[in-house]
Amino acid sequence: MELTISNLSKTYTNGRPLLGGPTESVQALKGVSLRIPRGMFGLLGPNGAGKSTLMRILATLQEPDSGNARLGELDVINQKEEVRKTLGYLPQEFGVYPKASAEELLDYFAIMKGIISRKARREVVESLLRQTNLWEVRRQKLGGYSGGMRQRFGVAVALLGNPRLLIVDEPTAGLDPAERVRFLNLLSELGENSVVILSTHIVEDVSELCTNMAIINKGEILLEAQPLRAVEALKGKIWRKLIQKQSLPQLEQEHQLISTKLLSGRTLVHVYSPEDPGQGFEAVAPDLEDVYFSTMGGFYGSGQRKQEQVL
Numbered sequence: 001m002e003l004t005i006s007n008l009s010k011t012y013t014n015g016r017p018l019l020g021g022p023t024e025s026v027q028a029l030k031g032v033s034l035r036i037p038r039g040m041f042g043l044l045g046p047n048g049a050g051k052s053t054l055m056r057i058l059a060t061l062q063e064p065d066s067g068n069a070r071l072g073e074l075d076v077i078n079q080k081e082e083v084r085k086t087l088g089y090l091p092q093e094f095g096v097y098p099k100a101s102a103e104e105l106l107d108y109f110a111i112m113k114g115i116i117s118r119k120a121r122r123e124v125v126e127s128l129l130r131q132t133n134l135w136e137v138r139r140q141k142l143g144g145y146s147g148g149m150r151q152r153f154g155v156a157v158a159l160l161g162n163p164r165l166l167i168v169d170e171p172t173a174g175l176d177p178a179e180r181v182r183f184l185n186l187l188s189e190l191g192e193n194s195v196v197i198l199s200t201h202i203v204e205d206v207s208e209l210c211t212n213m214a215i216i217n218k219g220e221i222l223l224e225a226q227p228l229r230a231v232e233a234l235k236g237k238i239w240r241k242l243i244q245k246q247s248l249p250q251l252e253q254e255h256q257l258i259s260t261k262l263l264s265g266r267t268l269v270h271v272y273s274p275e276d277p278g279q280g281f282e283a284v285a286p287d288l289e290d291v292y293f294s295t296m297g298g299f300y301g302s303g304q305r306k307q308e309q310v311l
Helices: 051-058 080-084 102-112 118-131 147-158 177-190 203-209 227-232 245-254 288-296
Strands: 002-014 024-037 039-044 066-071 087-090 165-169 195-200 212-217 220-225 238-243 256-263 266-272
Touching: 002 051, 002 195, 024 039, 024 051, 024 066, 024 195, 024 212, 024 220, 039 051, 039 203, 051 165, 051 195, 087 147, 102 118, 102 147, 118 147, 147 165, 147 177, 177 195, 177 203, 195 203, 203 288, 212 227, 212 288, 220 227, 220 288, 227 288, 238 245, 245 256, 245 266, 256 288, 266 288
Parallel strands: 039 195, 039 212, 087 165, 165 195
Antiparallel strands: 002 024, 002 066, 212 220, 238 266, 256 266
16 A cells, blocks of 8 residues: 655635735645655654645645545545545644543544444444553543543544544644653554654654655655665764854854754754864764754755655
8 A cells, every 4th residue: 555646736825916916826735746655654844834735635625736646546636535435634733522522522433434333333432542542531521631632532533444544744743742652652553554644843753753754845845765764864964063152143154054952051053064064063973853954954965856765
């Protein structure tokens, strides 16, 4: 099972024209193409990069202006009802009925999913609540759930019908560290049998979970790679130095600066350079955050999209 995305484009028109001028528009996706195999796939990008637009199109909630996507033999754009039968979707924000219990509401969603038999429904509901570690609080009202518990309930709903494609959009935003770890462990288990797309701006989520990834910005795919191989390609090219904050403007002019971080009252900078930049810089082992910022800065792969073999 594989999800293949080919040349998807989407443009939004923003409001009315000003003073008789042309109507403003934003191109959210610009010919996006990706090949996503079974397992965890991370889609990294800043807010407004086009991640949610792409996720809504793949979840059959929006039409692209052009392009296509296929899930195995299914045409995602033109066979929406068939795709929905094998799709699980956890959007960035979703509502729950606060006065309903997890058990009651999941049972209701199971009916909507077509699980009519009461016995089968009871078995599915129990299995999913146990899988998402919510069985002990199944009769508690959803209004009293923590953010992480609500996210896990959302996963339980998304898993109804054993989907072959699971889409989760910014799932760990706002979770405390313990809830985040529990949630990511759950997603990792799900990726063993399905195509799971994790859309996020949190680099750490992708580095811990995903065997394949892409970086998107301004509607374009800048990098498609395996995280470990992308990090390996930066070895010997990332350098760091502690500087005074007032030195930052000059350093930005002299070097390809990719990130800054405050450390003990000083500024720790990372720069991209294929050769030793001198001036007190020291080599540092790169990580996926360096890949992300190098790509966003246009330095990784000489500013061109770099696609690695994903096998």
